[in-house]
Amino acid sequence: MEKAFPKDIQSLKSIYRFIQRFTGQNRLDPSWNNILNLILEELFVNTVKYNPGSSGDVRIRLDACSDRIVMTLEAVNVDPFDITRTEPFDISKHYQSMRRGGLGIPLVKHLVDDIRYQYNEETRSSTLTLIRHLEGQHVRHSNERKQ
């Protein structure tokens, strides 16, 4: 499933509905709604926040394979930001400064099993691909028989 979302915080409601349709169609446990929403919200909000006034949508694609979910976010007219290269996160040190921000990317990294980042300097577009394994639950497609 794929859909484009305007770079606006108000798109979060639409993103959540998109995720619910995806988990429903793939008969995933409803608990996946919150997991996927956490991942996508953090990345989407960062794209909006750090590219103010930028035109173009963020395209989100969700794919369910037999043992994993693949999430892809493509954004145009954005500055490069490779989240795979952020500093290691120490939550105790983070709280020593009582900084209220900075938890989003560590949370995404905690929730996914693999992240790939690509940036095209010419088009100023980024592609983030994230994989989360299904850990014992398999995607059941409509043409599979229940056992």
Next chain:
Amino acid sequence: MFDIQMNENNEILISGRFDAAQVKTAEAFFGRIQTTCRVNLSRLEYISSAGLGVLLGAQKNLKDEGHQLILSHLNDHIRDIFTWARFDIIFKIE
């Protein structure tokens, strides 16, 4: 649907989905809290890092004045996030 209010037991009740779109509403509410309060999360379905940040900011402000937020009635999803975020370092969780 997100909502934050003080209930009849003088508890802060946060309900619904606390995502980045709700930050301003939540900050405005917590900006008016000046004493120790319990925060009942029994109806909170979801919280993102934006919501965590609001709670952290409110806690910092209150602790600077010798007060705090006490969190209670976490569901499994919220408890998982709070456990990861080590909120037990910052908050009393009942």
